[in-house]
Structure formats: C-alpha cells, structure tokens
Amino acid sequence: MRVFLASIPLEAAKIVIVGAGEPALAKLRLFLNTPAEVAWFAPDGAPDRIETPLTAPTPLLRAPEAEDLAGARLVFIALGDLDQARRIGVLARAAGAQVNVVDQPALSDFQTPALIDRDEVVVGVATGGSAPILARDIRTAIEGVLPAGLAHVARLARELRDTVKASTPDFMARRRFWEKAFRGPAATLAAEGRTAEARREMLRLLNLAAPEQGVVHIVGAGPGDPELLTLKALRVLQDADVIIHDRLVPEAVLERARRDAKRLYVGKARGDHSVPQDQIEALMIAEARAGHRVVRLKGGDPFVFGRGGEELEAMRAAGVPVFVVPGVTAALACAASAGIPLTHRDHAQAVTFVTAQAKPGGVEADWSRLAGPNHTLAIYMGTDRAEETAARLMAAGRSGATPAAVVENGGRPDERVLTGRLNELGAMVRGANLTGPALLFVGETAAFSATQAHLSEAAA
Numbered sequence: 001m002r003v004f005l006a007s008i009p010l011e012a013a014k015i016v017i018v019g020a021g022e023p024a025l026a027k028l029r030l031f032l033n034t035p036a037e038v039a040w041f042a043p044d045g046a047p048d049r050i051e052t053p054l055t056a057p058t059p060l061l062r063a064p065e066a067e068d069l070a071g072a073r074l075v076f077i078a079l080g081d082l083d084q085a086r087r088i089g090v091l092a093r094a095a096g097a098q099v100n101v102v103d104q105p106a107l108s109d110f111q112t113p114a115l116i117d118r119d120e121v122v123v124g125v126a127t128g129g130s131a132p133i134l135a136r137d138i139r140t141a142i143e144g145v146l147p148a149g150l151a152h153v154a155r156l157a158r159e160l161r162d163t164v165k166a167s168t169p170d171f172m173a174r175r176r177f178w179e180k181a182f183r184g185p186a187a188t189l190a191a192e193g194r195t196a197e198a199r200r201e202m203l204r205l206l207n208l209a210a211p212e213q214g215v216v217h218i219v220g221a222g223p224g225d226p227e228l229l230t231l232k233a234l235r236v237l238q239d240a241d242v243i244i245h246d247r248l249v250p251e252a253v254l255e256r257a258r259r260d261a262k263r264l265y266v267g268k269a270r271g272d273h274s275v276p277q278d279q280i281e282a283l284m285i286a287e288a289r290a291g292h293r294v295v296r297l298k299g300g301d302p303f304v305f306g307r308g309g310e311e312l313e314a315m316r317a318a319g320v321p322v323f324v325v326p327g328v329t330a331a332l333a334c335a336a337s338a339g340i341p342l343t344h345r346d347h348a349q350a351v352t353f354v355t356a357q358a359k360p361g362g363v364e365a366d367w368s369r370l371a372g373p374n375h376t377l378a379i380y381m382g383t384d385r386a387e388e389t390a391a392r393l394m395a396a397g398r399s400g401a402t403p404a405a406v407v408e409n410g411g412r413p414d415e416r417v418l419t420g421r422l423n424e425l426g427a428m429v430r431g432a433n434l435t436g437p438a439l440l441f442v443g444e445t446a447a448f449s450a451t452q453a454h455l456s457e458a459a460a
C-alpha cells in the first residue's frame with residue numbers, strides 16, 4: 001500500500017477553500033450540504049456567478065490571514081500563483097491544518113480521492129495522485145453497483161447496533177447476523193427508504209428461530225440491448241441468487257447477471273404456455289421462501305403488457321418482500337432506434353400503448369376511440385391481427401394514408417424497420433416474414449422513420 005485513506009468526521013470541521021476557478025468550485029461542491037463549516041476566499045477575483053452553487057457561502061475577495069485559518073482542519077488551495085499558494089500553505093500548516101494545493105502533489109499534505117458520496121457511507125478511490133482519471137473510472141464502476149439509498153441502511157444499522165449487541169453478545173454470531181441482515185430483504189427495504197418495514201425485518205431476523213426470508217425483484221430487462229438496462233436492474237441482476245426469465249430476455253442480458261446464479265426459463269410463446277402463470281408465481285414464492293434473492297426478469301417493462309401486476313399481487317399475498325424495477329418498454333426502444341418521435345408538437349399530441357391481443361374472453365381495445373388524427377399508436381402483439389386492426393381503424397375514420405411502421409427486434413443488432421401506410425399494414429406484415437418480436441406504429445409520426453432509415457440499417 002502506497003497511500004492510506006483515512007476518514008475525517010465533518011461534524012463542525014472547518015474547511016477552507018481558496019480560489020475562484022473550476023478546481024476550487026469542485027472542492028467547494030464536495031463540502032456544501034455537509035455538516036462542515038466552509039470558509040471561502042477568492043484572492044484571484046470574484047467567481048463566475050452562474051457557476052457558483054446557490055448554497056455556497058459568499059467568498060471573501062482576499063487571501064486568508066493567519067486568524068482566518070485558525071482551527072481549520074483541511075485547506076484546499078486552487079490558485080494559479082504558486083508562490084501565493086505556498087505562502088497560504090505555510091500559514092495553514094502553522095494553524096494545524098492539512099493542506100492540498102490542487103494538482104500540486106509536491107506542495108500538498110494529502111490528495112483528494114475519487115469519492116462516492118452516500119451520506120453516511122463514503123467510498124474513496126486513491127492512486128496517490130498518479131492516475132486521477134483511472135481513479136474516477138474505478139469510482140464510476142463501483143458507483144453503479146451501490147444502491148442510492150445505502151445511507152438508510154447504515155443509519156438503520158447504527159440505530160439497532162445496541163439492540164443487536166444486547167441480544168447477541170457472541171461476536172461471531174453477531175457478525176453472522178449482520179452479514180445476513182445486509183444481504184437480505186431488510187437491507188433492500190432500507191435502501192428503498194421503506195425504513196419501518198426494514199426495521200421490522202431486522203428485528204425479526206434477530207429472533208434466530210425466524211426462517212430465512214428472501215426477496216423478489218420484478219425487473220424490466222428492456223428490449224434486449226444490455227446497455228438499455230437501468231443501473232438498478234444491473235445491480236439486482238448481479239446480486240441475484242435465482243433468475244426466473246422470459247423468452248423475450250436474450251442471452252446478452254442474462255450474461256450481465258451473476259455467473260453462478262441459478263437460471264430458470266419460464267418463457268411463454270403465445271398459445272404455448274410452457275409454464276403457466278400461477279406456477280411461475282409459485283416458483284417465485286418458493287425460491288424467496290428458501291431465502292434466495294430472486295429476480296423475475298421480464299422483457300421491456302414489467303407493467304406494460306407484462307403481467308408484472310399479477311406477480312406483484314401474488315408476492316404481496318404471500319407476504320414475500322417484493323420490489324419492481326422498471327425497464328425500457330418496447331415502444332420507447334423501437335421509437336428511439338427507428339427515429340419515430342412518439343409525440344411531436346406539430347403531428348401528435350398523444351400516444352397510446354395498446355395491445356391487439358385480448359385474453360380469451362377478455363375486453364378488446366376500442367379501436368374506434370383510437371382512430372383520431374395527431375395521435376401515435378404503439379401496438380404491441382399486433383402482427384397476427386395487423387390487417388384486421390388497420391381495417392377497424394380505417395372503418396372508424398383513420399385515413400388509409402396515415403403513415404405506419406413495423407419495427408422487428410427493436411433495440412437489438414438484428415432490428416428491422418419497415419414503413420408504409422395504414423392501408424398496407426397487413427400486407428407489410430405478411431410480406432416481412434417476421435421471426436422476432438415486432439411492434440406496429442400508426443400515426444403521422446411514423447413517417448419520420450423513413451428519414452432515419454439509414455440509422456437502423458447502420459445499427460444492423
């Protein structure tokens with residue numbers, strides 16, 4: 001180890017920043033909204049008003065004197081004039097402070113690590129000043145796997161520390177308790193800000209007779225491009241013990257999951273229900289009750305024609321802690337890569353996500369109410385009934401000349417975009433020999449895809 005990272009409590013610590021340029025402002029931003037007392041000096045001129053954070057203290061337009069530095073813990077100096085920086089450094093050290101002259105390791109007592117700030121939890125990456133950009137990249141990689149609400153978890157742990165110590169005096173047993181608590185639903189609930197439930201769960205866990213309890217995340221995998229997973233989806237995938245996934249989730253997405261996670265395929269092709277819905281739900285419950293972190297991974301968004309609502313209800317009824325992580329739904333992904341704006345100030349004041357398939361005996365979409373102009377329709381599961389849907393829309397008054405598009409495998413390397421008119425939608429679908437999932441667009445905005453066709457071709 002060539003450098004040592006120590007942590008300094010900021011409660012009532014005096015921090016002095018000297019300078020008015022971007023490097024000084026970057027240091028200032030670090031300490032605003034912390035319990036530190038911040039003093040700001042700008043001997044080299046007033047800072048730019050637009051760049052200055054609203055909550056910044058008013059800078060004094062002079063160099064700090066010895067009495068300004070009295071009691072300072074850290075002094076950051078970001079001045080072009082290195083002689084002046086040296087002089088201020090001497091005064092600061094005489095006052096007992098540690099000094100950092102920005103970008104001047106030889107004049108500094110310490111370097112600032114690349115920091116991940118989660119309030120109570122702070123992660124620092126240091127390279128001793130030799131490769132700050134590398135440190136920043138490492139920080140970005142770590143940032144993605146840490147829940148935003150980590151501070152809530154740490155706060156709850158602090159609140160319960162004495163209770164846990166009293167009920168579990170043995171050190172090793174206590175360690176096992178915390179390991180379980182931080183990996184289990186209590187930590188997940190706390191990170192989501194559901195503090196009361198998290199507290200209950202931690203206390204339940206303290207009663208060692210309590211059975212193991214897992215957690216279920218119903219996760220939207222997006223359209224199939226792993227880069228369209230949300231940070232949260234990626235994090236829970238990498239943490240999952242069991243992944244229960246659908247047909248629409250390709251290998252490229254599954255590859256981002258923890259290597260040793262158990263994978264269960266419950267995909268359904270229409271008319272070929274490989275695993276019935278109630279069995280999928282029973283499987284999710286059984287895996288969670290076995291103490292596993294379960295990810296139910298679904299194509300697109302779980303709540304858009306994804307039966308995520310039914311699964312959420314089933315988990316709640318079973319008393320299994322459950323969370324929903326949204327995903328990029330097919331309409332958004334297809335629209336983006338085909339260059340079809342879903343709304344447009346001149347051409348579409350509304351967009352409707354609609355399915356052309358109803359459950360057997362269920363209610364069908366009312367196409368007559370969706371036939372108005374200046375309205376984009378994104379039709380899911382529409383290929384089998386494209387001709388019939390187009391006929392219904394035209395019968396209800398939508399012009400046969402309305403632009404239409406078919407996007408197959410949207411957002412994936414093998415994406416295809418076909419464009420035409422509403423009155424030829426059936427023929428377009430028939431002639432396309434579709435093999436992947438496809439979405440239909442109807443509306444004035446679908447015409448925009450023609451101007452963008454080269455983009456999707458380039459992507460393929």
Ligand SMILES: C[S@@+](CC[C@H](N)C(=O)[O-])C[C@H]1O[C@@H](n2cnc3c(N)ncnc32)[C@H](O)[C@@H]1O
Nearest residue numbers: 300301304306329330380381409410437438439
């Ligand atoms: C059961 S729905 C699931 C929708 C999913 N929950 C979502 O939010 O995208 C399946 C339909 O979504 C559409 N779909 C899903 N992924 C697609 C993709 N990558 N490209 C085009 N359409 C897609 C197709 O219309 C497909 O028949």
